[in-house]
Amino acid sequence: MPTSPPAREATGKVARVTEPLVVDSLGKSCPVPVIELSKAMNTVEVGAEVLVLADDPGAKIDIPVWCRMKRQELVDVREERGNWSFLVRRAL
């Protein structure tokens, strides 16, 4: 696991030192995606990222709220035909 912050490329975009840890919560209902995200965050270092996949209608609200409550950084949210992905960086 990397311990240094992600390096910056010449394009100005943040390059990921490693791929995010993927948590597949598809087909699981709330609060399971949030629980799985929380557990996964415990296994990565500060600065590393977790990508959660979920299709429960509550997840699109609950994962951003979890990030707010736990002061973790929600980097990106995407949706494709009811399948959501949330990229979360461990901030502390």
Add this chain to the structure above:
Amino acid sequence: MERSYLDHASASPPHPAAIAAYSQVADQFFADPTRRHREGRAARDLLEQARGVVAKTLGGSPDRCLFTSGGTEAVHLAVRGAARANRTRPARVISAAVEHSAVLAAADQSGVEHVRVPVDRVGRIDLDALRQALRAGALLVNLQHANHEVGTIQPVREAAALCREADALLHVDACQTIGRLPVSFDDLGADLLSWSAAKFGGGRGSGGVLWWPRARLAGVLTGDEREHRRRSGLEHLPGIVAAAEALLQLRPNDPEGPAAEEAERADTLRRRLRERLTQTVEDLAVHGPEDGALPHLVAASALYVEGQALVDGLDRAGFAVHSGSSCATTSGEPSHVLVAMHALTHGHIRASWGPDTTAAELEAFATTVGDVVGQLRAHLAPGTRSHR
């Protein structure tokens, strides 16, 4: 086991005076109030007396006071009846995103465009967004007096001023506030008001609509001449009189009446319960504002637990509460109120109480929520707490 019923916002136990009135009317005033015979006339007199009591205790006029089968029918009549009767106004209805699902469904079915206005984190309507939405014109705006899921009191007077400026009608769903807060239709600024007896101890199966002449109202359930052709079907006289009896006891529009007095006591309990839940339960979000909320209701969500499991666990421990989490709703969708507020949708519970609920009961409730959440987390989510 001692039970603690904390679901008054769904259905409140009827007031003893309402039960007595109900059974007496069912027994003795069974006749059709539209009939010319003596029994019919007696029923009609009683119906009109009850109408007078409702108009007197809620504000408004008995000439513009209809009875319905409850809150759902009342809001359908107010929304669809206003849309039908005000066709010269712009063909749009605007609703706050956190309105009761019956209001949203009625507006969806009103035959005109339906626009929803967002709310902030505590569930209060965004008045700038409402002003913006009103620019295109609207026949009607729906704004609840207070939210049924989280208790937030809406800025009805400010919204009423915006509606006047834009020449739109305002319908206020007061199902949660009647009998719980001092409410007077005379000075609320609304054109239509809907209410339900089930929420204040008037018994289920009755409610109604009040309106001012600025709003025209057409019937939705039609078929006879009753209620000035605005609501057909034999009047539910026992329920109507029971509701009127409860209103007489509560005196909702009297700022020093029993309803106002209980509101003050209940609000002290509410503030204490919010504080106690936050202390007892780790990772818990209490919903709605600290100030400006229904006095008899607290809603909160606990991380990592299922709303349904929480309701069941509390039920086994003696407490009856409601949950708007998706696993606990009949639709399988999370409460649209929590979604609109961007509030945690899982692990949600709502506790709402009445005049007989004591401080000790709510104290025990807070402790039990802490215990049940702890058990559920130990079972479902071990290892979720360490990184903090």
